[in-house]
Amino acid sequence: MKFATYKNESGQFIGIVHADGRRVLPLLEVYEKMGGKSALPSCMAEAISLGDVFYQEAKKTVQWVNENNLDSELYIPLDSVALLAPIPRPAKNIFCVGKNYAEHAIEMGSKDDIPEHVMVFTKAPTTVISHGQNIQSHSELTEQLDYEGELAVVIGKKGIGIKREEALDYVFGYTIVNDVTARDLQAKHKQFFIGKSLDTTCPMGPWIVHKSAIDNPNNLDIKTTVNGEVRQDSNTENFIFPVEEVIAVLSQGMTLEPGDIIATGTPAGVGKGFKPPRFLKDGDVIEITVEGIGALQNKVEG
Known part of the structure; x- marks a missing residue:
């Protein structure tokens, strides 16, 4: 559903x-x-x-x-x-898992950048827009706007200290997120929050698929295209940290609540990973497709 x-x-x-x-x-x-x-x-x-x-x-x-x-x-x-957006204004920041695909960690640095523990940052609620809405280019602030196609988990019930084997019981459903990132701001400020939290940089949707329709969130094809060209093509079976582990780690000492959103990380193929880099520009159309959910499409506009 x-x-x-x-x-x-x-x-x-x-x-x-x-x-x-x-x-x-x-x-x-x-x-x-x-x-x-x-x-x-x-x-x-x-x-x-x-x-x-x-x-x-x-x-x-x-x-x-x-x-x-x-x-x-x-x-x-x-x-x-x-x-x-399915949840137009989340009550809390969106949780985001960084470098959750080994090939993405490598393209952003080297094998030494593959994390040993779940790496988490957040995006402000004001970043959220819907399928079909335009992503602002923020050209006055960044010259390195990038895309990141991701499966997102929507928490369905309150929990703390959640056991890994029970983690999926706390899920309501799944959606798609584009974790749009200003890479130069990310580098400038030596942390992720500002570069990840410009307005309109979290397209989400087009809807939430209830968990009963997804047999295994850790085995879903995921693909990102820019102007019809495939840039990312992977499967969530390549997660370093599966959904269950991410939920368990986040809930250690921190209460997860209904409506919390967790973006699970992006595969290799982001704009920064190309040589030379291929950042987004005005007029670019990004479409992210996740098996069993659908497609999230947005256009960059100044």
């Missing part, structure tokens, strides 16, 4: 994306038509915080639509609404 956040003239809502990827079911509206006993939230973060109750009620709603042959009547075209 794919959960999207969208807005129209009436406000912001949660929708369930049809299997054809072109239509969306207005969840709250249809749930009420079905006679739902209590209103579901129209905010994704609030819905996720309800835990499995939200997923089960959403599942019942889709089943009701199917059983009553109301598919064509109740689904609306996706292009008739404005698709937002």
Whole structure:
């Protein structure tokens, strides 16, 4: 099941994306038509915080639509609404795992840069934009804007000291993130936060796929293209630290909460890794595809 956040003239809502990827079911509206006993939230973060109750009620709603042959009547075209990031304004910074593919660590330095422990930094919530929105070039600040296609994990329930073997129980679902980075700012400030947190540098979406639809997050094809040219092509089986380990490490002494987002790292093929480097420029279109989720596409614009 794919959960999207969208807005129209009436406000912001949660929708369930049809299997054809072109239509969306207005969840709250249809749930009420079905006679739902209590209103579901129209905010994704609030819905996720309800835990499995939200997923089960959403599942019942889709089943009701199917059983009553109301598919064509109740689904609306996706292009008739404005698709937002699944969680348009995260409550906390986005957790990001650095150098989680060995080949990426090597292209950014050498084999000595392959980490022995999970490497984490964060991006500010104000970086988040949706599928289809433009990435600002920030040309007055950077000449080295780069892309990083990544699988992202959305936490579904509160936990601390989570055991690795139980980690996936704390996941709500998965989405896609483009960890856009100003490499020169990253080098200048000797840390990651500023170079990773310019406005619009965290495209996310186009939706969240519930974990029940992903058998193994550590075995998904991931590909990034720039203007149709393949730049990154890998599989999450190449993670140094699998999703379970990342969640377990992050939760040691720090509480993870529903709606927290973890970007799991990028494969080799970033712009900085080419010789000479191939940084983003105005007009470039970046598309990131992750198996089982879909495609996230954004354009760079000054």
